[in-house]
Amino acid sequence: MHLVPVLPLMPHETLVSWTARIARYHANMSSHYFLSLIQLSRQDVVDGTEYGVTRLADLTGVPEARIEKCCIRREGDRNLSHRGECFSSLFMCRTQVSYCPQCLLEDRDTEGASLGMRVGRLSWMFRTVRACHRHGCEVLRRPRENFSEQFQDMEIVAPEDWALKQQVPAAGAMMHSELQEYVERRLAGASGPMWLDEQPIDQAAKACEMLGACMEYGAHCDLDRLVPADWHCAGAVGFEATSQGVKGIRAALDQIQRKSAGKYARGGGPQAIFGRLYQWLQFNKGGQDRGPIRHVLREHILDAFPIGPGTRLFGECVTQRRRHSVSSLSRESGLHPKTLSRALVRSGLIQEQEEQDVDPWSTADARQAGILVQKIKHSIPVKQVPKYLNCNRRQAELLVREGILPQLVTSERFHGGVLTNVAIEDIEAFLSKFRRHGREVSAPDQQMIDVITASELVRVPVVDIVRMVLDGQLSNIELLDLENGFRSVLVDPSEVRSAVDRADEQSGLSAREVANELEIFSSGPSQLRKNLDRDGQPFLKAVEIRNSKGKAKHRYAPAEVERFKKRYVKLGDLANERGISAKAMSKRLRENGVSTIVPRNLLNAAFYRRADL
Numbered sequence: 348m349h350l351v352p353v354l355p356l357m358p359h360e361t362l363v364s365w366t367a368r369i370a371r372y373h374a375n376m377s378s379h380y381f382l383s384l385i386q387l388s389r390q391d392v393v394d395g396t397e398y399g400v401t402r403l404a405d406l407t408g409v410p411e412a413r414i415e416k417c418c419i420r421r422e423g424d425r426n427l428s429h430r431g432e433c434f435s436s437l438f439m440c441r442t443q444v445s446y447c448p449q450c451l452l453e454d455r456d457t458e459g460a461s462l463g464m465r466v467g468r469l470s471w472m473f474r475t476v477r478a479c480h481r482h483g484c485e486v487l488r489r490p491r492e493n494f495s496e497q498f499q500d501m502e503i504v505a506p507e508d509w510a511l512k513q514q515v516p517a518a519g520a521m522m523h524s525e526l527q528e529y530v531e532r533r534l535a536g537a538s539g540p541m542w543l544d545e546q547p548i549d550q551a552a553k554a555c556e557m558l559g560a561c562m563e564y565g566a567h568c569d570l571d572r573l574v575p576a577d578w579h580c581a582g583a584v585g586f587e588a589t590s591q592g593v594k595g596i597r598a599a600l601d602q603i604q605r606k607s608a609g610k611y612a613r614g615g616g617p618q619a620i621f622g623r624l625y626q627w628l629q630f631n632k633g634g635q636d637r638g639p640i641r642h643v644l645r646e647h648i649l650d651a652f653p654i655g656p657g658t659r660l661f662g663e664c665v666t667q668r669r670r671h672s673v674s675s676l677s678r679e680s681g682l683h684p685k686t687l688s689r690a691l692v693r694s695g696l697i698q699e700q701e702e703q704d705v706d707p708w709s710t711a712d713a714r715q716a717g718i719l720v721q722k723i724k725h726s727i728p729v730k731q732v733p734k735y736l737n738c739n740r741r742q743a744e745l746l747v748r749e750g751i752l753p754q755l756v757t758s759e760r761f762h763g764g765v766l767t768n769v770a771i772e773d774i775e776a777f778l779s780k781f782r783r784h785g786r787e788v789s790a791p792d793q794q795m796i797d798v799i800t801a802s803e804l805v806r807v808p809v810v811d812i813v814r815m816v817l818d819g820q821l822s823n824i825e826l827l828d829l830e831n832g833f834r835s836v837l838v839d840p841s842e843v844r845s846a847v848d849r850a851d852e853q854s855g856l857s858a859r860e861v862a863n864e865l866e867i868f869s870s871g872p873s874q875l876r877k878n879l880d881r882d883g884q885p886f887l888k889a890v891e892i893r894n895s896k897g898k899a900k901h902r903y904a905p906a907e908v909e910r911f912k913k914r915y916v917k918l919g920d921l922a923n924e925r926g927i928s929a930k931a932m933s934k935r936l937r938e939n940g941v942s943t944i945v946p947r948n949l950l951n952a953a954f955y956r957r958a959d960l
């Protein structure tokens with residue numbers, strides 16, 4: 348037999364509240380007496396035990412499945428569950444009495460759904476829910492006075508109506524936050540954002556609040572002094588970051604890092620930078636699982652701070668270092684911090700600073716910094732390169748100056764010191780590249796000579812021949828044993844000569860070719876190049892080609908020669924055009940005051956400017 352008429356459970360009503368309303372509605376007695384009468388313990392209702400649910404279902408005819416939706420059940424000693432979500436008991440306000448005074452006053456409407464009886468809302472029980480959706484005000488909370496108040500019958504635990512009315516102004520305006528909305532939606536079965544959904548609901552909420560507190564109130568804020576409104580705001584700020592997943596959280600951590608860096612002495616490490624967030628994860632005495640935020644901050648710290656292997660970070664041992672500071676690298680390598688600072692800045696591993704005043708706490712990628720240290724340690728001064736490479740001092744210097752053998756660090760401002768050394772690794776790499784296009788022979792062909800000898804023979808700088816070899820411009824290269832070093836590469840001097848000529852041809856006509864074309868002295872083109880016309884430009888423009896020794900050659904583009912021929916005309920050609928003798932033409936020009944562009948004896952021909960005619 349059921350109690351009739353059925354008093355339905357209101358949406359989001361607690362089991363305690365419903366039971367209390369049944370007592371008043373059907374028996375006109377307080378919940379405590381009613382439960383004694385039906386021999387159901389208060390604890391069975393508070394904990395929504397199976398027994399309690401069955402008894403209430405039998406009594407009211409409301410299906411068990413419906414009743415279970417409003418149950419908050421015990422899961423072991425420390426956890427609770429509600430609608431399939433399991434969470435720490437701390438996520439709920441069981442030791443506090445929570446209510447919205449305006450909601451309770453509205454419940455008094457006898458025409459309303461609650462038939463004039465107060466309703467305890469489930470959402471008030473969750474710590475993260477701090478604002479009343481309906482009234483845009485704070486949910487009021489006070490510590491419970493005794494154990495029996497855990498049975499939150501609003502008629503008993505909340506003040507009388509007249510007192511509630513006085514409390515309305517005290518419940519300050521507070522809009523619901525996105526975090527609170529997330530918690531309520533998730534409990535109602537909705538999903539997303541994913542990063543939050545993948546962890547227990549209480550961990551998700553706590554991660555938002557801790558992150559948000561450090562973002563909003565500073566990494567070293569006093570958490571004990573934050574009031575509910577502060578936590579509400581922190582949760583909203585944190586949710587904005589966490590709802591974007593790891594990327595959003597990393598951006599938030601960057602923001603905290605930037606703010607902290609200015610305030611706290613550098614070198615204090617991640618605790619100085621991330622303050623409460625770091626301490627919450629690092630000094631987790633209870634060993635509670637803090638959820639995935641632990642992994643995100645751990646990764647962030649390893650990516651940004653010089654944390655050495657063996658360090659215990661958030662309960663886990665660091666196996667591999669990712670960042671080195673100038674100090675940690677100096678300790679590990681034995682190299683002077685100043686040397687390292689310069690090397691790290693110059694090689695681009697540390698940015699932003701002037702190398703003279705590099706912050707010793709600046710960090711660099713540990714792997715790349717390690718490679719750099721090895722290079723520095725295995726390097727030799729330029730003056731030792733000739734012996735290593737089997738060349739002379741001048742050649743070694745040129746190879747370095749031309750960047751074929753790179754110095755550890757190249758800088759115009761920086762002279763001397765270990766960083767001007769050349770890494771053995773780079774010398775070896777050069778040799779192997781230098782020998783790449785050659786074939787090993789036991790007895791070289793007769794004409795084959797080493798690059799240094801070829802340079803003297805063909806009169807081309809050594810470095811230019813080295814470039815030809817490296818660039819694969821020569822096809823005939825023979826190799827002696829590697830122990831001959833620089834002299835192990837043999838080239839064919841005639842091929843070197845052709846390669847030089849080919850390069851010259853590609854850049855234009857030689858002076859001799861131009862002289863033939865214009866029928867002037869072979870020194871004529873250089874006269875036309877050096878002398879300037881009225882517009883300040885040479886009569887004939889040339890392309891200057893310098894070899895690695897700085898010696899210049901001049902070549903003339905065919906189009907430039909054509910331009911010259913259009914602009915200027917030779918006496919003989921002019922006379923032919925006009926059908927008179929050269930002598931008569933010359934006389935006429937002289938009478939008209941037209942002179943040659945360059946004295947006739949310099950070119951072996953008289954040229955006139957067509958514009959003058």
Ligand SMILES: [Zn+2]
Nearest residue numbers: 447450479482
């Ligand atoms: Zn309300």
